[in-house]
Amino acid sequence: MNGAAARKHDLVTGGAGFIGAALVRHLLDAGHQVTVLDNFFTGRMENLPDAPGLKILRGDVIAERDYPEDLTGIYNLACPASPVHYASDPVHTTKTCVLGALRMLELARQRKIPILQSSTSEVYGDPFVHPQTESYFGNVNCTGLRSCYDEGKRCAETLFFDFRRQYGVDTKVVRIFNTYGPGMLPDDGRVVSNFIVQALRGNALTIYGDGSQTRSFCYVSDLVEGLIKMFHTPPEISGPVNLGNPGEFTMNELADLILAEIPNPAGKIFKPLPSDDPTRRKPDISRAQSLLHWQPVVPLREGLKETIAFFRTTLGR
Ligand code: NAD
Numbered sequence: 001m002n003g004a005a006a007r008k009h010d011l012v013t014g015g016a017g018f019i020g021a022a023l024v025r026h027l028l029d030a031g032h033q034v035t036v037l038d039n040f041f042t043g044r045m046e047n048l049p050d051a052p053g054l055k056i057l058r059g060d061v062i063a064e065r066d067y068p069e070d071l072t073g074i075y076n077l078a079c080p081a082s083p084v085h086y087a088s089d090p091v092h093t094t095k096t097c098v099l100g101a102l103r104m105l106e107l108a109r110q111r112k113i114p115i116l117q118s119s120t121s122e123v124y125g126d127p128f129v130h131p132q133t134e135s136y137f138g139n140v141n142c143t144g145l146r147s148c149y150d151e152g153k154r155c156a157e158t159l160f161f162d163f164r165r166q167y168g169v170d171t172k173v174v175r176i177f178n179t180y181g182p183g184m185l186p187d188d189g190r191v192v193s194n195f196i197v198q199a200l201r202g203n204a205l206t207i208y209g210d211g212s213q214t215r216s217f218c219y220v221s222d223l224v225e226g227l228i229k230m231f232h233t234p235p236e237i238s239g240p241v242n243l244g245n246p247g248e249f250t251m252n253e254l255a256d257l258i259l260a261e262i263p264n265p266a267g268k269i270f271k272p273l274p275s276d277d278p279t280r281r282k283p284d285i286s287r288a289q290s291l292l293h294w295q296p297v298v299p300l301r302e303g304l305k306e307t308i309a310f311f312r313t314t315l316g317r
């Protein structure tokens with residue numbers, strides 16, 4: 001086999017988004033050729049480097065289209081991840097999750113190449129089991145404002161496991177817990193970017209509810225390493241595998257950490273809690289530790305410093 005034929009060529013759907021662009025940069029650095037498919041709903045062209053190994057296709061993951069013949073793998077990340085964005089067109093969010101997964105699985109099946117699905121901790125809904133293990137089936141409302149995303153992602157997981165059982169496709173499913181870091185959009189709407197941007201602008205930090213709900217925040221470089229390790233597992237490994245940082249914080253604690261870095265007399269302001277907002281979230285990562293020899297290494301305080309520095313530059317403050 002000559003060098004050109006042996007070169008890895010990954011398709012990254014949603015590659016212009018926050019996690020996708022970090023993954024794309026990592027793959028390019030590793031010498032892979034990368035094709036990005038993105039509709040630029042929440043992705044930005046500026047997120048992506050100007051690199052000879054990178055080709056960018058503008059389009060919707062649910063649409064039929066031609067893809068390069070020499071693809072060697074697919075990372076399916078296309079989907080808005082912030083509640084503000086995924087709830088703004090819920091029908092299209094469900095289509096993206098379900099029809100997008102179907103489209104990419106058919107491609108993987110035709111080409112006989114591995115495919116990784118970026119699923120989510122949202123499949124656990126408002127969990128009764130804590131921390132969340134992959135064997136927990138979850139507690140999800142199928143008729144609420146978050147359901148387009150939660151149930152869409154759950155159905156996508158079903159498709160991944162059925163394509164494996166029925167057609168022998170090498171599928172991998174990871175369940176990503178709240179991930180943050182440089183590259184998020186200032187108007188992304190998720191809590192880390194909201195709080196940092198509010199603090200830098202001298203506005204009060206908007207805490208939804210009483211701020212006692214918890215989340216576990218994973219720094220983006222840790223997450224990307226987990227995605228790559230999972231992608232390279234042998235074909236018999238399918239997951240699902242939780243990827244996240246088990247450090248658990250209330251939203252009040254998160255706000256205090258950010259206010260300690262960015263003193264802001266405006267402090268915090270309390271707003272109504274959105275419906276179906278999970279009360280707690282913390283990954284059990286034993287499976288990732290044993291299968292992938294992976295665990296996050298960036299503590300929240302360190303990751304927040306990097307993210308604050310990024311937003312200071314982005315906002316010119
Ligand atoms: P993001 O919104 O920054 O990126 C999503 C990307 O997908 C964007 O570039 C967007 O334009 C693109 N996209 C959306 N719908 C599309 C469609 N129909 N066709 C083509 N492109 C489309 O979000 P992110 O944080 O980078 O999340 C990436 C993936 O990881 C998503 O699948 C998300 O569900 C999953 N995930 C993220 C988190 C997190 O905390 N960031 C947590 C759990 C799961």
Ligand code: UDP
Nearest residue numbers: 083190191192194206207208213215251277
């Ligand atoms: N949240 C908040 N203020 C904000 C944005 C979010 O208090 O400005 C809360 C939100 O209600 C949730 C938590 O922070 O309890 C995490 O929200 P995010 O949208 O980042 O992620 P998800 O709810 O999808 O885990």
